[in-house]
Amino acid sequence: MAQVCDICGKGPQFGNKVSHANNITKRRWNVNLRPVKAQVGSVSKRIRACTSCIRSGKVTKAVVRSKSAVKKAS
Secondary structure, rough: OEEEOOOEEEEEEEEEEOOOOOOEEEEEEOOOOOEEEEEOOOOEEEEEEHHHHHHOOOEEEOOOOOOOHHHHHH
C-alpha cells in the first residue's frame, strides 16, 4: 500500500544516509500516517491521513455512535 496521505497527497521523501566515515547509502523518510474515520461529504469513510493534516483541522472526524444508541433509535 502506498505511503501517501489521502488529504494533502504528501508522500515519502528520499535522500542519502551519510555515516561518520562519509559512506553514503540510500534511505527514505516515510510520512506519519494514521487511519482515521473521517466525514467525507455526507458519508463517513476510513482514510489514511498524515498527522499534520489531522492537527491542522483539514480532517473532520466522523461522529462515532455507540451500539446501544443505534439499537434504541430503531
